[in-house]
Structures are given as C-alpha cells and as structure tokens.
Amino acid sequence: MTSSKSYSLLELSKLLETTLIGDGNAIVDNLKTIQDANDSSLSFVANQKYSKYLSSSKALAFIVHPNTIDGIDEGNYLVTDDPYLAFAKASSLFSSNLIKQNIGSVHPTATVFPETNLGKNVVIGPNVYIGPNCSIGDFSSIRANSSLVSDVQVGSNTHVHNGAVLGSDGFGYAPSKDGYIKIEQLGSLIIGSDVEIGAGCTIDRGALGDTHINDGVKLDNQVHIAHNVELGSHSAIAACCAIAGSTVIGKNFKMGGLSGVLGHLNIADNVTVGAHTLITKSIKESGEYIGIMPAQKPKDWAKSSIFIKRRK
Amino acid sequence: MTSSKSYSLLELSKLLETTLIGDGNAIVDNLKTIQDANDSSLSFVANQKYSKYLSSSKALAFIVHPNTIDGIDEGNYLVTDDPYLAFAKASSLFSSNLIKQNIGSVHPTATVFPETNLGKNVVIGPNVYIGPNCSIGDFSSIRANSSLVSDVQVGSNTHVHNGAVLGSDGFGYAPSKDGYIKIEQLGSLIIGSDVEIGAGCTIDRGALGDTHINDGVKLDNQVHIAHNVELGSHSAIAACCAIAGSTVIGKNFKMGGLSGVLGHLNIADNVTVGAHTLITKSIKESGEYIGIMPAQKPKDWAKSSIFIKRRK
Amino acid sequence: MTSSKSYSLLELSKLLETTLIGDGNAIVDNLKTIQDANDSSLSFVANQKYSKYLSSSKALAFIVHPNTIDGIDEGNYLVTDDPYLAFAKASSLFSSNLIKQNIGSVHPTATVFPETNLGKNVVIGPNVYIGPNCSIGDFSSIRANSSLVSDVQVGSNTHVHNGAVLGSDGFGYAPSKDGYIKIEQLGSLIIGSDVEIGAGCTIDRGALGDTHINDGVKLDNQVHIAHNVELGSHSAIAACCAIAGSTVIGKNFKMGGLSGVLGHLNIADNVTVGAHTLITKSIKESGEYIGIMPAQKPKDWAKSSIFIKRRK
Structure with a gap:
C-alpha cells in the first residue's frame, strides 16, 4: 500500500524509541528494503549480511544496530539494540491501515x-x-x-x-x-x-469441552485446528499446518509449514517443529524436532526408498 | 452450544435404547465429559481408561458398558454394549441444532x-x-x-x-x-x-465424466478432491488431505490428516492410510498403510538424512 | 455441463486445425471419453494405451495422431500431431462457459x-x-x-x-x-x-517489495504462496502446496500436490518437484526432485522408522 505519510527523523526517533544520528529535520515518506530504497526512504539493517548494501543504498536514513555503523561517520541513522523490532513499529507508521479507518x-x-x-x-x-x-x-x-x-x-x-x-x-x-x-x-x-x-x-469448536487459542497466537494462512485443541500463548504456526483433536500444546510453540501434530498428545512449552514434519508422540522436552524426508534426484530417491523399505 | 434441554433418565433410556439402572425420575440437562461434569450432567465412559474417574465424577448419570459397572452397586447408569454410539445419539438430544431451526x-x-x-x-x-x-x-x-x-x-x-x-x-x-x-x-x-x-x-467436477462422492462419506476440513475421483461409500478423510485426479477409491477408506493419494490409482475397499503419508501406487490389499518420516532432534535428523541420501 | 452445441466434422477440422478423414457432414454434439462416448460424440486418443478401445467405442469421430489409425480404413477422424492439444481446444467449443455469458x-x-x-x-x-x-x-x-x-x-x-x-x-x-x-x-x-x-x-501481498505471480502460471486449489515470492512464468502447482516467503522460482516450475518450498531460496528454471516433497535448499540445476517417504504396512514401516532413527 503506498503511504502518503511523512515523518521527520526527529519524530521517528521518538516514535521508535531509537537514538538519532544525523539530520533530525530530514523527512522520509516511505519504508523500503535497503536495495529498493529511494532518496526519501527509511530503510533498515536487521541482519548483518545486508550491511554491505549500506554504502550503495539510496535511502535517506537507516534503522541500525550500533555495531552496524561502527566506524562510519556520515549518514542518518536511528540506532537501537533491536533494529527488527523498530522496523516492525515503523511499518505501522507507514501503513494506511484500512481496518483502523x-x-x-x-x-x-x-x-x-x-x-x-x-x-x-x-x-x-x-x-x-x-x-x-x-x-x-x-x-x-x-x-x-x-x-x-x-x-x-x-x-x-x-x-x-x-x-x-x-x-x-x-x-x-x-x-x-x-x-x-x-x-x-x-x-x-x-x-x-x-x-x-x-x-x-x-478452527473447530469443542465437542463437549472447548477449543482454546490463547493470547498472542499467530496463525498463518490455511491452518487447521481441530476440536478441543489447546494452543498455548504466543505460539506461531506457518501455513497449511494441521493440529488434530484434543492435543494440548504449551506456550511459544512454533511450527513450519505443511506440518502436523496428531491428536490427544501433550506438547511441552517452547517446542519448535520443522516444516513438513509430523509429530506422532507427546513431547516433554522443549527444543527442536524435525522429520523431513530429504529431496533427491529421482534415481537417488528410488535407491533410498528401496533401501528404507528393505529394513525388515 | 449451551442447551436448555432436559430429560429424565427414563426418557433417555428409551431414546438411547439403553438399559436403565438407578433413578428414572432423575433429570439431566447437559452432556459433559466425565471430568467436567456437574451434578445435573449426563456423562459416559466409552474408553475403559476413563473408568477410573467414575467414582470422583460429579455427573448424575453415565452411559456405560456393562463391564464398566461390574461390582458397582450405586449410581445411575444407561447401560449398552456400545457406549460411544449411545453418546453420539445423546449429543444430538442436547444440541440446539441451528440447521434444524x-x-x-x-x-x-x-x-x-x-x-x-x-x-x-x-x-x-x-x-x-x-x-x-x-x-x-x-x-x-x-x-x-x-x-x-x-x-x-x-x-x-x-x-x-x-x-x-x-x-x-x-x-x-x-x-x-x-x-x-x-x-x-x-x-x-x-x-x-x-x-x-x-x-x-x-471438490472439482469432472473433466468429461463425473466426480463421485458416495453415500455416507465424511470429509474433515480443508480436504481437496480432484476431478473424476470416485470416493467409496462410508469413507472418512481427516483434515488437509488431497486426492489427485481420476483415482478410484473403494468403500470404508480412511485417511489421517495431511495425507494424499496420487492420480489414476485404484485403491481397494477397507484401506486405512496414516497421517502425513503419500500413496503412490494402486493398492489391491485392504489394511493399513503408513509412510511417516520420524521426527527427531535436529542433530539426529541430520545424521539420518545424510544416511538416507548415501544409499546409492 | 451438458452442452447444446453441435458441429459438423468439417467445421471442427477447421476450428481445431486438424486433417479430416471421413464424413465432413457428420454432426457431433458432445465430447466424451472413448469409453463413455455415444453415437453423436466426438472423442479422442491422446495416449496410445487407449487406442485399443477405438474399435469398440460408439463415438462418431475421434481426434487422433496419424499413427493411431495406421492401417485403419473406416471411421471419422480429425488427425493431428498433438491430439491432446486439439482435445483441449475442442473442450472449449463444447463448454457453456458461464463466465463468457x-x-x-x-x-x-x-x-x-x-x-x-x-x-x-x-x-x-x-x-x-x-x-x-x-x-x-x-x-x-x-x-x-x-x-x-x-x-x-x-x-x-x-x-x-x-x-x-x-x-x-x-x-x-x-x-x-x-x-x-x-x-x-x-x-x-x-x-x-x-x-x-x-x-x-x-496469496499474500509483499511486506515491503511485491509478490509476483508471472504470466501463464496455473495454480490448483488450496495452494498458499507467501509474501515476496516470485513465481516464474508458465509454472503449474498442484493442490495443497505452499511456498514460503521471499523464495524466487524460475520459469516452468512444476510441483506435485502437498509439497512445499522453504523461504528465501532460489529455484532455477525448469525444475519439477514431486508430490509430498519439501525443498529445503536452493536449486541451481533444472530437473526433477523428489522426497517421498515410502508407504508400507505398519509393521514394516515401524522397522524402517526405527532403523532411520538409529543412524547416529
């Protein structure tokens, strides 16, 4: 959505709770990636591997971690220990949010x-x-x-x-x-x-009891959650996953796309499941779980497949 | 949905075709699990592992198998050889079914x-x-x-x-x-x-011929069925499955969530497919089929993955 | 959809750019498979394994490759090097396309x-x-x-x-x-x-940049495409697939059902991915990739599963 909003860097530094380095009167009117930025853009470096684009970017100002600009003595910066979070907050400032309207x-x-x-x-x-x-x-x-x-x-x-x-x-x-x-x-x-x-x-309602999706949960598109599931607070589930009936999942659960959890299981807090993985048993220990069949050229896959089936 | 319906146990024993033990004049006004029941609840024991909750449950009456109350000489019971089926029928009696309205x-x-x-x-x-x-x-x-x-x-x-x-x-x-x-x-x-x-x-219509979903089939949410599939009567398919084009599937097919069947296959009657499994060939023999890649901690999964790929 | 349209074989031979053999005045009023055809049907043989039905089919005329009727000296044929393409064009002639109306x-x-x-x-x-x-x-x-x-x-x-x-x-x-x-x-x-x-x-719109679905792409039902994906022209993706964020996919990509591609990857032109397969790494080389866990009887699957997990 093209935004018509504009902010001075001084305003932004306050709104985003960041430290301003550079010209507080400079005006930005859009938020762009470091590579797509124009001369009135606010941009950001949240991942150090993108810092190499800093010098060539056209952006007027950048949200950065202090380390990113170590030794750099020109340019406009909004400096913070968590540039990605400041970027998230900035995205809201440049959004013409229809729902709010x-x-x-x-x-x-x-x-x-x-x-x-x-x-x-x-x-x-x-x-x-x-x-x-x-x-x-x-x-x-x-x-x-x-x-x-x-x-x-x-x-x-x-x-x-x-x-x-x-x-x-x-x-x-x-x-x-x-x-x-x-x-x-x-x-x-x-x-x-x-x-x-x-x-x-x-998301189905409960059969006798209730289905619970707790505070702060984020579900991507086309997720299915069956009846009587309890999904712990601040869980995040990627697209096309399914959770079967009566499974109880703890806080901060994360799951990659196309994955599932069978029914009537208990999953501890702070569990992360990879993409295209099925959880078939209860999990008591927090941490990562993954069950992806590796993709190969057809000839190699056929050999692996026969090998797997011969284990009897 | 909260129901305002109430029944005497005598009424229920007739409606559910069960044998009454206890007070036929007692009135129940809701249906709950054995653990969530209150003092006007009808509850049930369909799985023997829940019979341990019988003595502590607050329910006024229980749908049970005769074996469940063997040796118990107090309480109200609706006794039947198939408590789960009687529970299913009871659920209908307590439902304020909007569609019927x-x-x-x-x-x-x-x-x-x-x-x-x-x-x-x-x-x-x-x-x-x-x-x-x-x-x-x-x-x-x-x-x-x-x-x-x-x-x-x-x-x-x-x-x-x-x-x-x-x-x-x-x-x-x-x-x-x-x-x-x-x-x-x-x-x-x-x-x-x-x-x-x-x-x-x-569910897609046929290309030249027709797609057929036969009597008594139950599909969970987000199932996809392609053109010219024939799905046999009384099949039950869990959420997020897909059946590809022109596959013909027999009666009483069952499939767990996130699974699929490739196109142009023939699947016999009485086949059950596990969750997160792909059927790639026709199946002539009834029975169960499963193809789940086991989920592991990332380090172990990485070793398994390399091992699978080395089989050449 | 039952069509009320009818065509002479002469008309059809022109519309479908095929060579007519037989009676140009004969009238067909429907398009059917070779097995379901009636005496006013147009039918087709696109796959040689169906040519065995030619002699017993009731169809009035057939779209065929020259080789299919080699040595046959009776019947009505619309002859072309690509019978499947001519059939696709014919399907449009017999469709009462509501959208066009x-x-x-x-x-x-x-x-x-x-x-x-x-x-x-x-x-x-x-x-x-x-x-x-x-x-x-x-x-x-x-x-x-x-x-x-x-x-x-x-x-x-x-x-x-x-x-x-x-x-x-x-x-x-x-x-x-x-x-x-x-x-x-x-x-x-x-x-x-x-x-x-x-x-x-x-299909999600982009976060900062845009999501691109290029010309000629065909998506089957219930496909999910995340923000900032670029999907190359003339790609075809089967049902229930998911492509994660910021992945860039080349031309003529094909993917079977229930498959996925992780985020932030680059996939070359002319890549084909099997059904129920997850792509976890960028692909530089065109060709086929497949990662299906074979389906087995439960006893055999359990052995394979244990075997896979023991590789440590």
Missing part, C-alpha cells in the same frame, strides 16, 4: 446474529457470517468472507483474516451398523487477545 | 440460480453461491460462504460446511508452444446422501 | 472499492470483496466468494476461482518482550496474464 463498523452485507456481543471499535467486513452465541472483543476485526459458525468467543485486538471459518463442527462420528453417526458438537471456541488467524484457516 | 429456508443473501432443483427442507445459508445445473436433496444444507460452482448434484441429508467450494474447475491443461491451454471441464460432481463436507473443502 | 458484469452482491481499476469485459462474481488499490485486467474474472484484500494487480485473461484470498497480510512479526509485534505489510501482489488461481488459494 473502518473502526466501529459492521459492513451492510454482513449477516450477524442479533444477540452477538460486539465489543467497542470492532470491524465486521463484507459478507461475514456470525452465528449464534458469539462475542467479539474490543478493537478486533473479522475480515471479508469469514464465518463464525457458532459459539465463538474472540478476545480483544484479535484479527481474523479473509475466508476463515471459526467454530465449525469438529470431525466426530461414532461407527454403527448404519454407517457413521454424527456426534453433535456442543462446545465452544475461545480465542484470546492479540491473536491473528490467517486467511482460509479453519 | 432454519429448515426449508434460503437466506436472502444467497445467490441461487433460478433453475436449481432444491429438495424439501433444505437450508441454504448466508452468502452461498449456487451456479447452473445444481440440485440439492431433501434435508441437506449448504452453509454460509460456500460455493457450488456448476453441475453439482447433492443427495439428501448431506451437509456442506462453511467456505467449501464444490464443482470447481478441475486442474487440466494441455501444454502448447503458447503455454498451457485450458481443458474446459464438462463433467459433474455427484455427491451422495448422508455425506458431510468439511469447512474449506474443495 | 456474464462478461462485463459486476454482481450486485459484490463489494468493490470505487477506485478499483476494472478492465474491459471483466466478471466479478457474487459476494466478491475487492479492497483498496486493486486493478483487474481485461477479460479476467474473480469468482464468487473470493477476496482481493488490498493492493492486488491482476493481469488480463486471468481467472481467480471461488473462495480464493489474494493480497492478504503476509506472516511477519518481530519478537519482543511483549510478544510478537506485527510487521504491517506495505507491498503489493502482482499477478500476470493468462493465470489461473484455484479455489481456496491464498
């Missing part, structure tokens, strides 16, 4: 159950459906084409991106001689505050 | 082609789109924000959950010197009765 | 930002949401229940299928002592011409 509005094309408990300053987007027994906390948003099916509590400052389905029926059936008999899902989905639910995610 | 309605925000053949007592939810050449059987529902693109026949008692896309174009292109040339998809998608399609699923 | 229309239930740059002959379907700073090229379509969140440029002759979400927020957060701080996504999503985006796909 529409605060407090329910789009006329949304279908919202009359008893829904809508907090202050919520945004309900176009074509959203909100069913019975739902509540939305202050400053939260439900974006276009999402559904809150039934019995969903959303905390404050939580954002549900487009096309997500929350509070859907969990996948539960009892086998019988007449085929599967559906287990009606009587529980709720309880989502904390400061949560983001990516586009196209699906 | 809206039976026979097309939501005013839905866009339905005028020639659509709508059966009796169907429910078409908010923002649903139903395109040309579709029919919906009796007592079926299409939930909010779903699309039936074109040429979709839905049987009776079938439920399509939110955000699903049925009858979409199959993925078919002919390579040419000018890039891929689209193969227009001229077939249909035919879905049987007593089927559930989870939230966010996508 | 609705050309130039914005459905009244769509919510489109007033400044949106709509090209000529675009189709915007029911319940579509188009946010700020978007443009749609000539003859492109956005199908029902899709969202273009913000800053999305769509080329011409490009089709976005149902329930897709384009231009969503990329997954970017800076860790802080107060939890994750969101990095506002300031870039765009730029989609070329002759692109198809499958049902339920999600």
